Amino acid sequence: MKLSYVQRGEGKDLIFLHGYLASKESFYPQISYFSKFYRVTALDFPGFGGAEALPAAWSVKDYADWLMAALDELRITFPHVVAHSFGGRVAVKCLARGDVFDRAVLTGCAGIVPRRTAGYKLRVKCYRAVRKIAPKYAERHFGSKEYRSLPPLMRESYKKIVNEDLRGDATRIRRPVLFITGSRDTETPLSSTMIYVHAVRGSELFVMEGCGHFAHLENALAFNAKTEEFLQWESGRSSPISQEDCSRATSL
Numbered sequence: 001m002k003l004s005y006v007q008r009g010e011g012k013d014l015i016f017l018h019g020y021l022a023s024k025e026s027f028y029p030q031i032s033y034f035s036k037f038y039r040v041t042a043l044d045f046p047g048f049g050g051a052e053a054l055p056a057a058w059s060v061k062d063y064a065d066w067l068m069a070a071l072d073e074l075r076i077t078f079p080h081v082v083a084h085s086f087g088g089r090v091a092v093k094c095l096a097r098g099d100v101f102d103r104a105v106l107t108g109c110a111g112i113v114p115r116r117t118a119g120y121k122l123r124v125k126c127y128r129a130v131r132k133i134a135p136k137y138a139e140r141h142f143g144s145k146e147y148r149s150l151p152p153l154m155r156e157s158y159k160k161i162v163n164e165d166l167r168g169d170a171t172r173i174r175r176p177v178l179f180i181t182g183s184r185d186t187e188t189p190l191s192s193t194m195i196y197v198h199a200v201r202g203s204e205l206f207v208m209e210g211c212g213h214f215a216h217l218e219n220a221l222a223f224n225a226k227t228e229e230f231l232q233w234e235s236g237r238s239s240p241i242s243q244e245d246c247s248r249a250t251s252l
Contacts, residue, residue: 003070004050005043009035012102013079014231015071016042017087019108020161021149023049029220030082034228038080043070045090047154057156060111060164064093068100078102080231084216085110085188089166092196095177096169105227107180108213111166112192170199177203178230180223182211204230 006024014034016027024031024042034040044051045063056062067090071079081101083091088109094100150158177200181193190207197205206226208215216223 001046001052001055001066003043003073004052005041005070005074006031007039007041007074009037009039011038013076014038014040015076015079015081016040017067017081017083017091018042018045018048019085019087020110020158021048022084025049026084026214027082027216030216030224030227033220033224037228041074041076041079043067045087047157054153054157057153057160059157059160060089060093060166063090064097067094080104082107082216082227084108085213086161089161089164092166092169092173095175096172099175101175103231103233104175104177105180105230106177106196107216107223108182108185108188109179109193109196110162110188111164111170112188112195113163113165114192167195167199170196171201173200173203176230176233178206178227179203180206180208180215180226182213182215182218183207183209184211185213185215187213 004024008031016024016030018024018026024044027042031040031042046052046058046066047054058066071077078099079101080103081091082105085108088106089111091101091104091106092109092111095104179193179197179200181188181190183190193205197203208219208222211218
């Protein structure tokens with residue numbers, strides 16, 4: 001597939017992976033800053049930005065396979081990675097395979113499926129019932145706003161993606177990982193991030209107070225400073241999760 005990407009700077013490779021319905025440009029403040037120290041590459045996932053449309057309803061694994069092929073095509077080996085939301089899902093899938101990335105910064109990382117409430121199960125039953133008699137109405141009125149904005153093929157891909165829980169993949173990660181979350185993030189809340197933190201051995205957590213799901217854009221200065229510090233740390237060095245951070249998380 002034709003690649004849509006931006007590449008700037010020189011030095012060790014650092015790649016950026018955007019969130020769902022976003023594009024490589026969503027990392028503009030980071031591309032401008034980190035290209036002073038690294039060879040930065042920001043890619044568009046297929047189906048988004050300037051990339052080609054999906055050829056089929058892809059799963060997270062399919063996106064991970066594509067990313068591995070894209071890195072090979074660009075001759076990028078063992079880079080650092082910074083990923084947001086859906087990009088974090090793909091990064092987790094790749095990290096679970098072994099030494100694909102050197103160090104990883106995952107912000108607003110998606111991939112933890114919450115417990116299904118009684119209300120959620122009831123809505124699913126209603127959707128399935130309505131779909132049998134009025135499929136077009138069901139597609140227009142059920143599901144998230146994000147889901148309803150997608151064309152049919154992307155909807156099928158979306159369902160595969162959001163229904164896959166990546167806790168098992170996270171336990172297989174052996175590279176240094178920093179999880180960054182906004183204290184006001186309701187898309188991927190701290191409780192969700194804490195599940196990742198406890199699953200990935202030796203991982204670290206940084207909570208950006210007052211920020212939401214797009215912490216890297218809401219406070220780019222603080223995000224870039226923390227990310228730079230982490231990427232420059234010696235391999236294997238880590239700081240423990242504070243009791244305060246743990247107490248703020250609630251179980252899913």
